[in-house]
Amino acid sequence: MKKTTVFLSMLLLLALAISPITAQEPIEFMRFFGECEDEYSDIADLSDPSNFAGECSIIQIMTNAYNAENPDNAVTTTVVDWPGYTELNTRLAAGDAPDVMILHGIRIPNYASRGLLTPLDPYLEQYGIDINDFTDTARSYVSYEDQLYGIPLDVHGHLYYINLDLWEQAGMLDENGMPIIPTNVDDWRAAAQTFYDATGVPFFEFPAGGTDMSRDWMALVYQQGGTIQDDAGNPTVNTPEGLAALELILSVYDGVMSSETGATDRVEAFANNLTGSTREGTWQVNNIDAQAASPDIPLERFYVTSFPQFFDQPATWSSTHAMIVPLGLNPDPERIDRVMKFLSWMNEHNSAWAYTGHVPVNKSFLESADFEAIPHRGEYANFSTEAVPMPRLNWVTAFEDIMNEEIQSAVLGDKSAEQALADAQSRFDDFAAFGQ
Missing domain, CATH: 3.40.190.10 (Periplasmic binding protein-like II)
Structure with a gap:
């Protein structure tokens, strides 16, 4: 009996010894x-x-x-x-x-x-x-x-997707078959008109009604050498660069650069050759590539690069x-x-x-x-x-919600660009003061 007790005790000790490894x-x-x-x-x-x-x-x-x-x-x-x-x-x-x-x-x-x-x-x-x-x-x-x-x-972030067949139709590929992408506002407007005249579809489809444009707006601010924070780290959106970025966004819905209303589903418009290009995320590359490979989808060839440059230097939103x-x-x-x-x-x-x-x-x-x-x-x-990269500050968590709402209000004509930015700045100031 004593030997049995000792043996069982040893088994128990062994089980306890190995349990942190086998049962963790x-x-x-x-x-x-x-x-x-x-x-x-x-x-x-x-x-x-x-x-x-x-x-x-x-x-x-x-x-x-x-x-x-x-x-x-x-x-x-x-x-x-x-x-x-x-x-x-x-x-x-x-x-x-x-x-x-x-x-x-x-x-x-x-x-x-x-x-x-x-x-x-x-x-x-x-x-x-x-x-x-x-x-x-x-x-x-x-x-x-x-x-x-x-x-x-x-x-991850925004990329620029280009329909190579439509750009070729508009004479906008170089001798190597690469797209000739504008790099300033005047050239963008001229290219949009050339493209529209040749194809009959908008050049660069933007989101419907200015929805979810905060990231594009931010990229355009940084392309001008601007920023969305001051030296103390406080939010600053009501700036000359911010106004120029918003005014550019308001101007694209002209039926030539973008359709007058924008597209609710830009990927669908792009895949069906209803636009020459669009802005979408890195997360859409594989999806669009699969659509281009499908015999049932009009899109055949596309090129994708970083978010396009409109102002002095390249910059794109990221996360x-x-x-x-x-x-x-x-x-x-x-x-x-x-x-x-x-x-x-x-x-x-x-x-x-x-x-x-x-x-x-x-x-x-x-x-x-x-x-x-x-x-x-x-x-x-x-x-x-x-x-x-976005600033490393707590108020940034409210950036997209506030800017999306104010940009859309300007695109829909509910506010002027100046009023939208002034209201956005006021909301950010309140959030920075009380919301952190």
Whole structure:
């Protein structure tokens, strides 16, 4: 009996010794991008791009591949609605934050300023993450007060899509078959008239009724050497550059540059040869490429480059998806070790994410032949150097809502351009004073 008791005690001690390894909870990875776990649950091969069908599929396959290689440090996925911060706020309030979450970079200051995120600088070298390999824009987006609070997944933003067949019809391709893209307002107007006369369709389709134009407006401000913040970091939108940008937006709905009402679905208009070009996101490259390959779609050949230049210098709006760690300033050492192993692996395999259409964050891959080999990616390599990061300030979270409303009110004729910007400035001042 005594021997049996000793033997059972030894088994119990052995079980307790190994239980932290075999029974530890998986790392929780909270993300948006949609539900597709069931559809892609059996795919873990990152070497076959034919498996990739957009953001959801790629992030899920990356997670599957990680788990296949790291069964002792598994990750489980929690899917939330875009953009995810409502769910994050709820979890933080309940003291039940996920280990890792996908968050847009503009929201990092809001959480980092309250001590809710884990600074990652102390761990980077140990886990083989080279911060100097990040592009400047990517690094800026995950930084707050000189500390890194996330591992960037991409830089994304607006691109300019050109229908090569229609541009050729208008005589707007050079001897190498490349589009001759204007770079100032006067040349844009002349090109629009030439194009319209030759094709009968608008040159550059803009969003219907001025909806969602805050990002375009911001790009146009920076193209003039302007900014949306003053030296103290306060929002400043009612400026000469801001007015010139808004007046340009108001002028495009003339039936020649853009249709008089704009397009509710610009991708559909572009795919059906109803416009010579349009502005859309990096996230549409694969979709438009698939439509161009379809025999049922009029579009056949297209070229895509960074958001076009209208003023003195190129500039385009940008954003980022970043992997943050909402475990606070003093995370459990074992937990952060497991989290950093996952983040290190994701950064090492970031090249797979380039198949979303978004721009890679690692310069070593961005400058590689492998990146150039992905369809159309070399065409908009200029995006990386022209992308303007949003200011790293809390009021920026209100930027798009306020500017979208005021720009649309001007486009629809409810306000003058001057009044729209004055009202926007007043709203930003109130938000900056009381909303942070």
